[in-house]
Amino acid sequence: MDGKDFNYKEFEKEALEGLKSGKKLEGKDGVLVPLLQRLLNASLNGELDAHLNESKKPNRRNGRGKKKVKTGFGTVELTPPRDRNGSFEPELVKKRQLTLGDGIDHKIISLYAKGMSYEAICDHLEELYGITLSPSSLTAITDRIIPEVYQWQNRPLDAIYPIVWLDAIHYKVRQEGRIINKAVYHVLGVNHSGVKEILGMYIGEREGAKFWLQVLIDLQNRGVKDILIACIDN
Secondary structure, three states, X not given: OOOOOOOHHHXXXXXXXXXXXXXXXXXXXXXXXXXXXXXXXXXXXXXXXXXXXXXXXXXXXXXXXXXXXXXXXXXXEEOOEEEOOXXXXXXXXXXXOOXXXXXXXXXXXXXXXXXXXXXXXXXXXXXXXXXXXXXXXXXXXXXXXXXXXXXXXXXXXXXXXXXXXXXXXXXXXXXXXXXXXEEEEEEEEEXXXXXXXXXXXXXXXOOOHHHHHHHHHHHHHOOOOEEEEEEOOO
């Protein structure tokens, strides 16, 4: 799975079937392993894109290798890309690295949703994990990962959900040099198979009826026709 052959709907179907059969989210053979594998391979390809763009000598892609890396979610098989000159040295998963550091795998999945600038993210990775990335490398990485996030955000939903929880969590975040309040709207549903799934997460300035209306319209546009029990506070 190298970033071009990943199909979200197939992954979602396999993940739900895995959960129904008793598989865990994390650990060996957990249902999150294919998603982490996709994101890591996309990140490696993004790093190589940046390396080729910054290279002063003529250079190009030259196939892929294979390696297994131990992570907090289980062992992931990667297909790191190679360059013809042999000058590409990936930072997120180094050439001879066989274990992904504690917490880094979780950061790869969540870091780009924190609203930090590229420079701040680079400083964060270097300070905590000793990973040095240039803003251009990070741009190349996010350019490959962000479409997968958008695909998840806009995926079709079931027509009916027996139970749905709707709530907002408030955070203080730094934006353009000042601290402001942000509300993250969470929609958690239980489908006909009894499996919980996040239907959507939305960011707004503050919690209010108008924004909740936009959230519900989005759910409707993605296929939801009815909710039997809606759980809300106030």
